[in-house]
Amino acid sequence: MTQVLIIAEHDGAKLNPATAKCVTCARGLPDANITIAVCAADATAVAAQAAALAGVARVLKLENPANAQPLAALLAPQIVALAADYTHLLGPSTTFGKDLMPRIAALLDCAQVSNIMAVVDATHFRRPTYAGNAIVTVECAPGAKLVGTVRTASFEAAGGGGAATVQAVTPAATLPAHTRFVARAAAKADRPDLQSATRVISGGRALGSAENFKILYELADELGAAVGASRAAVDAGFAANDMQVGQTGKIIAPELYIAIGISGAIQHLTGIKDARTIVAINKDAEAPIFEIADFGLVGDLFQIVPELKRLVAGSRALKAD
Amino acid sequence: MKRILVGIKRVVDANVRIRVNPDGTGVMTDGVKMAINPFDEIALEEALRIKERGAADEVVVVSIGIADAQQQLRTALAMGADRALLVRSDTAVEPLTAAQVFLKLIAREEPFLVILGKQAIDDDNSQTGPMLAALWNRPQATFASKIELAASTAKVTREVDAGLETIEVDLPAVITTDLRLNEPRYVKLPDIMKAKKKPLDTLTLAELGVEPRAQVKLVRFEAPSQRQKGVLVKDAAELVGALRKRGVI
Numbered sequence: 001m002t003q004v005l006i007i008a009e010h011d012g013a014k015l016n017p018a019t020a021k022c023v024t025c026a027r028g029l030p031d032a033n034i035t036i037a038v039c040a041a042d043a044t045a046v047a048a049q050a051a052a053l054a055g056v057a058r059v060l061k062l063e064n065p066a067n068a069q070p071l072a073a074l075l076a077p078q079i080v081a082l083a084a085d086y087t088h089l090l091g092p093s094t095t096f097g098k099d100l101m102p103r104i105a106a107l108l109d110c111a112q113v114s115n116i117m118a119v120v121d122a123t124h125f126r127r128p129t130y131a132g133n134a135i136v137t138v139e140c141a142p143g144a145k146l147v148g149t150v151r152t153a154s155f156e157a158a159g160g161g162g163a164a165t166v167q168a169v170t171p172a173a174t175l176p177a178h179t180r181f182v183a184r185a186a187a188k189a190d191r192p193d194l195q196s197a198t199r200v201i202s203g204g205r206a207l208g209s210a211e212n213f214k215i216l217y218e219l220a221d222e223l224g225a226a227v228g229a230s231r232a233a234v235d236a237g238f239a240a241n242d243m244q245v246g247q248t249g250k251i252i253a254p255e256l257y258i259a260i261g262i263s264g265a266i267q268h269l270t271g272i273k274d275a276r277t278i279v280a281i282n283k284d285a286e287a288p289i290f291e292i293a294d295f296g297l298v299g300d301l302f303q304i305v306p307e308l309k310r311l312v313a314g315s316r317a318l319k320a321d
Numbered sequence: 322m323k324r325i326l327v328g329i330k331r332v333v334d335a336n337v338r339i340r341v342n343p344d345g346t347g348v349m350t351d352g353v354k355m356a357i358n359p360f361d362e363i364a365l366e367e368a369l370r371i372k373e374r375g376a377a378d379e380v381v382v383v384s385i386g387i388a389d390a391q392q393q394l395r396t397a398l399a400m401g402a403d404r405a406l407l408v409r410s411d412t413a414v415e416p417l418t419a420a421q422v423f424l425k426l427i428a429r430e431e432p433f434l435v436i437l438g439k440q441a442i443d444d445d446n447s448q449t450g451p452m453l454a455a456l457w458n459r460p461q462a463t464f465a466s467k468i469e470l471a472a473s474t475a476k477v478t479r480e481v482d483a484g485l486e487t488i489e490v491d492l493p494a495v496i497t498t499d500l501r502l503n504e505p506r507y508v509k510l511p512d513i514m515k516a517k518k519k520p521l522d523t524l525t526l527a528e529l530g531v532e533p534r535a536q537v538k539l540v541r542f543e544a545p546s547q548r549q550k551g552v553l554v555k556d557a558a559e560l561v562g563a564l565r566k567r568g569v570i
C-alpha cells in the first residue's frame with residue numbers, strides 16, 4: 001500500500017483549494033492510503049474541512065502556538081518526526097509547498113520531484129521543465145521515500161463527502177528559534193482568488209499604469225473574474241506581485257483566461273496553458289499570444305475593454321429580464 | 322572576513338526557444354546560448370550591493386557543473402564577485418547533491434550569508450535553497466524581494482502567493498531570490514578584462530567528499546502538447562457571442 005502524507009495549506013481558518021488537488025494527485029498512486037497533516041495553532045476548523053475531502057482516510061492535527069504561521073524551518077522537523085509511516089509526502093507547488101517540501105526532503109535525505117503534473121505509477125511521474133517547454137518522465141528508486149510537490153493546475157480538486165478520522169498528534173521535534181514571523185501584507189480579499197477562480201483576466205505592460213488597470217477590474221467585476229498580470233506589468237508596479245501569472249508566478253487553469261495587452265512570452269504561457277479557453281486582445285496581430293489563443297481580437301485594448309464590459313453587462317441585464 | 326556565497330548555475334538562456342532532442346534524452350543544447358540562471362544574477366547583484374554598503378567583505382561565486390561553466394563564473398567575476406569556485410561535475414547534479422556541495426563549501430568558507438536563486442530555469446526544481454538550509458540547520462528565507470541586514474539578523478520580505486510576507490532570521494542563513502529583489506547591473510568591458518585576473522579555482526566532488534546522488538532518473542523528454550491556434554474575431558460583440566456560445570460567460 002502507498003502511504004501518502006499530504007501537508008495541508010491553509011490560512012488558519014480555511015483549507016486552501018491546492019490541498020484538495022494534492023488529494024487527487026495522491027489518489028493516482030496505486031492503492032493509496034491518504035493522510036492529511038494540518039499544522040496550526042488551532043487546527044479544528046481546517047482539520048474538519050480536510051476530513052471532508054473524498055478519498056482521505058485520516059487527518060492529523062499538529063497543534064502548537066508555533067504553528068500559527070507556516071514557517072518551513074518550524075514545520076519541517078514536525079513533519080519529519082511523523083514521516084516514518086509514509087512512503088510519499090506531498091505538498092502543493094505553491095509558495096507554501098515550494099518553501100516547505102524541500103526542507104523536509106533534505107532532512108529525510110530523500111529526493112524531491114517538483115511540480116508533478118501526472119502520476120504514472122508509484123515511482124514514475126511527469127513534470128514540466130524549461131518553463132513547460134519539455135515534459136520529462138522521471139523514475140524514482142523503488143522503495144525509497146519520496147517527497148513531491150503537486151502542480152495544482154494539472155489536477156481537479158477532490159470532492160467532498162468524505163469522513164476521515166481526525167486525530168491530534170504531538171510529534172517529538174525540537175523547534176528552532178532562529179526564524180520569526182514578522183508580518184504579512186495580504187492582497188485584498190474582496191475579489192476571486194487567482195488560483196481558484198474559474199475566470200481570469202490578465203493585463204500586461206500595455207496597460208501603462210496602475211491607474212489603467214482599473215478598466216480590467218471593472219470588466220472582471222462584470223464577469224466575476226480574478227485579475228492577473230504579466231511579469232512586465234508587475235515589475236512596472238502596475239499590479240501586485242501576487243498577481244503574476246507564469247513560470248515564476250502562479251500557474252493557473254481557469255475555464256476562461258483573457259490576456260489583455262500581453263505579448264505571450266513562453267514564461268507567461270507556461271502559466272496558462274491548462275486554461276480551458278484562452279482569449280487574447282492585442283494590437284499586434286503578430287503577437288505570439290495569438291498562436292495559442294482560442295479567440296483572438298486584434299485592436300486597441302483601451303477601446304475594446306470598456307466595450308466588452310458594456311456588452312457583458314448589457315447581455316446580463318437582458319438575461320435577467 | 323564577512324563572506325557571502327552565491328550560487329551561479331549555467332543554464333540555457335531564457336530567450337532560447339527550447340526544443341526536445343529527437344531521441345527524447347534531453348533538450349537541444351548544441352550551439353545554444355548559455356547564461357547565468359537569471360535568479361542567480363539577481364543573487365549576485367544583491368551580494369555585491371551588500372558588499373558595496375560595507376556589510377560584507379567578500380563575495381564568492383560557486384558553480385557546480387562542466388568546465389564550460391567557467392564562462393558564467395567569469396561573467397560573475399566581471400560583475401564584481403571577488404573569487405570563483407567551480408565544482409566540476411560532468412553530469413547534472415540533483416538539488417540534494419548541489420545542497421551537499423554548498424554545505425561542504427560553507428564549512429570551508431564560513432559565510433554569514435548564502436544567496437541562491439529561487440529556482441533554476443532549466444529544471445525548475447526550486448529545491449536547493451531550502452535543502453541547503455535544512456542540511457546546515459540554519460534559517461531559510463525563500464523568494465526574497467527585499468533584504469534588510471542587521472548585525473546578526475536579516476529581515477526579509479518574501480513574495481508569497483498571498484502577498485508579501487516579512488520574516489526575521491538569525492544569521493548565518495540561506496536566502497533565495499525572487500525577480501523583484503533588484504535589477505542586475507550590466508557588465509562593462511574593462512571589468513571583463515579585470516575579471517580574467519581574479520581567482521577561479523576548480524574542485525571536484527570527490528575532493529569535497531561529496532558522493533553524487535542519482536535518485537531521480539530522467540527517463541524521457543517530450544515536447545508538451547500544443548494548443549491549437551484558434552480563430553480571430555472581428556470585434557468585441559463577436560467575441561462576447563463566441564464566449565457565450567461556449568458557455569464560458
Ligand SMILES: Cc1cc2nc3c(=O)[nH]c(=O)nc-3n(C[C@H](O)[C@H](O)[C@H](O)COP(=O)(O)OP(=O)(O)OC[C@H]3O[C@@H](n4cnc5c(N)ncnc54)[C@H](O)[C@@H]3O)c2cc1C
Binds near residue numbers: 205244245283284335
Ligand atoms: C527567468 C524569467 C522568468 C519570467 N517569469 C515570468 C512570469 O512568471 N510571468 C510573465 O508574465 N513573464 C515572465 N517573464 C517575462 C517574460 O519573458 C516577458 O518579458 C513578459 O511576460 C512580458 O510581459 P508583457 O507581455 O506584459 O509585455 P510585452 O512583451 O512588452 O507585451 C506587451 C504587449 O502589449 C501589446 N500592446 C501594446 N499596446 C497595446 C494596446 N493599446 N492595446 C492592445 N495591445 C497592446 C503589444 O503589442 C505587446 O504584445 C520571465 C522572464 C524571465 C527571464
Ligand SMILES: Nc1ncnc2c1ncn2[C@@H]1O[C@H](COP(=O)(O)O)[C@@H](O)[C@H]1O
Binds near residue numbers: 330360436440
Ligand atoms: N549546479 C549548480 N551550480 C550552482 N548553483 C546551483 C546549481 N544548482 C542549483 N544551484 C543554486 O540553487 C538555486 C535553485 O536551483 P534549483 O533547486 O535547481 O531550482 C539556483 O538558482 C542556484 O543558485
